[in-house]
Amino acid sequence: xxxxxxxxxxxxxxxxxxxxxxxxxxxxxxxxxxxxxxxxxxxxxxxxxxxxxxxxxxxxxxxxxxxxxxxxxxxxxxxxxxxxxxxxxxxxxxxxxxxxxxxxxxxxxxxxxxxxxxxxxxxxxxxxx
Amino acid sequence: xxxxxxxxxxxxxxxxxxxxxxxxxxxxxxxxxxxxxxxxxxxxxxxxxxxxxxxxxxxxxxxxxxxxxxxxxxxxxxxxxxxxxxxxxxxxxxxxxxxxxxxxxxxxxxxxxxxxxxxxxxxxxxxxxxxxxxxxxxxxxxxxxxxxxxxxxxxxxxxxxxxxxxxxxxxxxxxxxxxxxxxxxxxxxxxxxxxxxxxxxxxxxxxxxxxxxxxxxxxxxxxxxxxxxxxxxxxxxxxx
Numbered sequence: 001x002x003x004x005x006x007x008x009x010x011x012x013x014x015x016x017x018x019x020x021x022x023x024x025x026x027x028x029x030x031x032x033x034x035x036x037x038x039x040x041x042x043x044x045x046x047x048x049x050x051x052x053x054x055x056x057x058x059x060x061x062x063x064x065x066x067x068x069x070x071x072x073x074x075x076x077x078x079x080x081x082x083x084x085x086x087x088x089x090x091x092x093x094x095x096x097x098x099x100x101x102x103x104x105x106x107x108x109x110x111x112x113x114x115x116x117x118x119x120x121x122x123x124x125x126x127x128x129x
Numbered sequence: 130x131x132x133x134x135x136x137x138x139x140x141x142x143x144x145x146x147x148x149x150x151x152x153x154x155x156x157x158x159x160x161x162x163x164x165x166x167x168x169x170x171x172x173x174x175x176x177x178x179x180x181x182x183x184x185x186x187x188x189x190x191x192x193x194x195x196x197x198x199x200x201x202x203x204x205x206x207x208x209x210x211x212x213x214x215x216x217x218x219x220x221x222x223x224x225x226x227x228x229x230x231x232x233x234x235x236x237x238x239x240x241x242x243x244x245x246x247x248x249x250x251x252x253x254x255x256x257x258x259x260x261x262x263x264x265x266x267x268x269x270x271x272x273x274x275x276x277x278x279x280x281x282x283x284x285x286x287x288x289x290x291x292x293x294x295x296x297x298x299x300x301x302x303x304x305x306x307x308x309x310x311x312x313x314x315x316x317x318x319x320x321x322x323x324x325x326x327x328x329x330x331x332x333x334x335x336x337x338x339x340x341x342x343x344x345x346x347x348x349x350x351x352x353x354x355x356x357x358x359x360x361x362x363x364x365x366x367x368x369x
Binding site: 041044045048049051052 | 248251252293294296297
């Protein structure tokens with residue numbers, strides 16, 4: 001499955017199932033933690049469900065940007081641009097989204113539904129290469 | 130009381146040990162499919178001798194990938210019984226590389242394995258984890274630092290997994306066994322040594338295996354996030 005709409009629909013279904021939500025509440029711009037109130041255990045389940053239903057290896061750290069603070073701290077220490085460090089660590093996110101994330105950090109966990117979809121599309125692309 | 134089992138498949142780490150074989154026999158009587166694992170050829174051969182129809186999978190705690198287990202995990206493992214434990218005795222104050230490797234395998238390696246197994250249990254919303262610990266976790270003898278530390282750390286991992294995943298149907302319990310007339314315990318027990326006055330405080334293999342079977346049953350699922358001691362009273366008294 002590499003069609004972006006199919007991937008987004010699958011991820012919406014997964015989130016709706018696990019978080020017991022109506023799928024209409026979920027859009028690509030929805031924040032997974034800020035809006036949907038997903039907790040750590042939910043994130044674990046979401047990662048596992050993506051692995052099973054989308055048939056792909058999932059690295060939770062990358063999928064949920066778990067190490068973002070450390071990535072940025074290491075970049076700052078090394079005198080490296082944060083955008084560059086983020087691109088290297090999270091190749092599934094495009095430059096525009098990375099800039100948005102860097103500007104949005106103060107508001108809390110930045111992960112959005114479309115980031116999960118981008119990760120899944122990237123992994124599906126890898127598999128087809 | 131008739132025990133019931135909602136799960137159908139049990140993964141037994143250290144399945145070639147005396148206790149693993151005894152438990153496998155009991156589980157098979159209950160209709161549970163058993164998947165044993167081994168580290169050594171002796172373990173693999175012990176499984177083959179007792180259960181010619183069972184193929185054991187090689188798995189060591191220090192492994193970093195669990196490809197060999199993946200087909201079983203994909204098909205669905207409901208129970209994990211952890212009898213895996215290497216031997217390493219030595220003084221903590223003299224610990225070297227071997228001790229570090231031992232702890233890496235028995236703590237970090239065990240965590241890697243538990244992460245893999247529990248992730249496979251989540252989608253089905255059921256899993257039962259039983260860790261076989263030891264009274265040495267509470268009362269180590271000199272020289273048992275690594276064994277004690279590994280057992281205590283593992284108990285903590287199992288307790289936390291039950292705590293974190295309980296709402297998703299995954300429960301856990303650790304059983305601290307005392308001297309068992311099998312495996313490591315049997316090597317310690319020296320019937321010819323009259324200085325060993327254990328006053329009968331020995332757990333039989335049959336008692337240990339039956340208790341593990343009970344802990345896996347539906348009736349015992351409320352025993353979770355906890356550690357139980359079964360040592361025939363060995364550690365209840367001040368002096369032996």
